[in-house]
Amino acid sequence: MVAQQGLDHLLIQFYHSGTARVEAAWGVRDVGPNTCVLFDLAQPATIVAEPAHATNVLLPRALIIDKVPNLESLHGHAFDYATDRISRLFFTCVRELVECADALDVHQLPHISQAVAMLGSACLRGQVADRPASEVQLSITIRQYIEKELGSPRLDAETLAEHFGLSRATLYRQFASEGGVQRFIRERRLLRAMKMLTQPGPTGRPRVSTVAYASGFSDEKTFSRAFKRRFGFLPRETEVGATVWGRTAEPQPVLQSWLKELAA
Incomplete structure (x- = not known):
């Protein structure tokens, strides 16, 4: 259920030990013991952490919004x-x-989840946002549009600015932490390509040219160069990394690390 409805949930983490660096669209924050962090699963985030001990709670957005x-x-x-x-x-x-979760009766769970959500709402209402809600919503909307249009070679900063009625400067600020909108689009395209090449569907592993066009690149040569600059090997070399997906060939270490990250 969580896998199917993840975008409709919030993840709240209570750190007991260890530290982490959380990067969201607004910037970077360091967290440590006695720190609580809220993640809206509809928004992107990068977390770099050492081994940590934390208590996590996943709450449906509908109970709090x-x-x-x-x-x-x-x-x-x-x-x-x-x-x-x-x-x-x-x-x-x-x-x-x-x-005590294992000892709870099924009929008690709806009432308990409502109580936890109410208490969580009271806690979150007192927190000060880092950015205005309208700006955050715009950031989410733009990123959702990018994901939907990744396969279009016409997707670029100019197209986005025109579609959302924004200046280039305003659009760039939305992606400042990612190095700019063009870099963000290129990164999302390459990650989509990596997933297509290493997690084949029912019809098998797609051709490199098919992946290139599906990821928004205008030709296979440009795609292969960009892919190698990003990951350190060519798209056609991903086939030797199929060990992670149940085949027999031994993947090169750099590819194996990428495959395990995608699998997680």
């Missing part, structure tokens, strides 16, 4: 749950729930 008006803008936001009383109360409830 009407009670927290600035919810989208809290994506990647971190706050101290040890010093804030409402946050500490929320954490205590979640911690105890984790401890």
